[in-house]
Amino acid sequence: MAVYQERATLISNETVADGLLIARVHSPQIASQCQPAQFVHVRCGDGIDPLLLRPFSMLTVDREAGTLDILYQVVGRGTELLKNRRVGDEILQLGPLGKTFAVPPNPGNLLLVGGGIGAAPLVFLAETVIPKGYSVTLLSGARTAARHLPAEHVPSAVEYVLATDDGTAGYHGPVTDLIADYFLWSDAVYICGPWPMLTAIDAAYQARVWGWNSKKPIQVSLENQMGCAMGVCLGCVVTTPRGFQRVCRDGPVFALRDLHTEIVSRPKLTGSPDR
Ligand SMILES: Cc1cc2nc3c(=O)[nH]c(=O)nc-3n(C[C@H](O)[C@H](O)[C@H](O)COP(=O)(O)OP(=O)(O)OC[C@H]3O[C@@H](n4cnc5c(N)ncnc54)[C@H](O)[C@@H]3O)c2cc1C
Numbered sequence: 290m291a292v293y294q295e296r297a298t299l300i301s302n303e304t305v306a307d308g309l310l311i312a313r314v315h316s317p318q319i320a321s322q323c324q325p326a327q328f329v330h331v332r333c334g335d336g337i338d339p340l341l342l343r344p345f346s347m348l349t350v351d352r353e354a355g356t357l358d359i360l361y362q363v364v365g366r367g368t369e370l371l372k373n374r375r376v377g378d379e380i381l382q383l384g385p386l387g388k389t390f391a392v393p394p395n396p397g398n399l400l401l402v403g404g405g406i407g408a409a410p411l412v413f414l415a416e417t418v419i420p421k422g423y424s425v426t427l428l429s430g431a432r433t434a435a436r437h438l439p440a441e442h443v444p445s446a447v448e449y450v451l452a453t454d455d456g457t458a459g460y461h462g463p464v465t466d467l468i469a470d471y472f473l474w475s476d477a478v479y480i481c482g483p484w485p486m487l488t489a490i491d492a493a494y495q496a497r498v499w500g501w502n503s504k505k506p507i508q509v510s511l512e513n514q515m516g517c518a519m520g521v522c523l524g525c526v527v528t529t530p531r532g533f534q535r536v537c538r539d540g541p542v543f544a545l546r547d548l549h550t551e552i553v554s555r556p557k558l559t560g561s562p563d564r
């Protein structure tokens with residue numbers, strides 16, 4: 290598939306929740322091609338600071354208008370600069386990059402599990418499959434109510450179930466606790482979130498706490514830090530049963546079972562599902 294380098298025009302850049310913004314850009318070539326879990330590599334600042342582009346998933350795409358939305362959390366230099374970009378600014382981006390999710394050929398029940406900004410590619414997935422007759426539940430975890438993606442940005446046909454660490458919205462506890470209630474109902478599971486969330490999911494999966502169906506596809510979209518995003522620098526590799534795989538080219542979507550070694554070999558990670 291073609292990768293485009295586009296000078297996208299920023300149409301809006303608005304705060305939608307505590308520390309979460311949505312940037313809408315006019316980027317017709319990338320918008321015409323991109324699929325859920327693929328990403329764009331974005332020059333966040335005006336010049337070469339920071340030198341490296343930053344990867345972001347698409348939250349939603351309007352192919353007719355030629356626009357795409359990026360949901361982002363301000364965590365460092367690049368996202369702080371992106372937050373300060375103004376409507377009408379040109380933003381250089383490369384995309385679409387990476388691979389999309391595999392969806393069962395016949396409409397069925399899809400369980401989506403997101404931590405914080407991990408909701409972004411899952412909302413795009415929901416938007417893509419709902420018109421084809423799939424049923425979608427999105428379990429979304431965050432530290433507190435104010436850090437959730439507001440429901441108005443989630444398609445109304447999605448069952449949107451919240452969990453918060455502090456109990457200010459939805460279930461009081463980790464979003465991973467909710468998976469057991471939906472696992473048997475689902476025909477396929479899609480996950481995107483930070484490593485502590487993936488660690489909890491992998492542990493539950495290995496212990497078969499949700500029941501067991503070895504044929505059920507469980508896919509994870511990873512959000513590693515990246516360098517080139519073009520498969521060259523090897524700055525994003527993860528260990529899988531097929532050897533080292535590049536998240537930018539071979540992913541970002543992987544089968545959960547293929548990530549077990551990578552997940553358990555990472556330093557013990559704890560923390561909130563929204564980072
Ligand atoms: C395929 C893909 C899709 C992504 N989609 C989104 C998205 O839709 N929305 C969004 O907000 N972010 C997304 N990210 C993460 C995003 O790329 C980083 O948050 C961003 O690069 C941070 O840049 P920065 O310059 O602001 O922070 P930096 O200054 O680079 O880092 C600030 C702090 O955050 C940590 N950090 C940086 N990147 C990551 C990361 N990927 N995971 C965990 N910790 C990190 C750093 O170690 C540091 O402590 C995605 C990443 C990938 C690979």
Ligand code: FES
Nearest residue numbers: 516517518522523
């Ligand atoms: S970021 Fe360079 S190979 Fe993936």
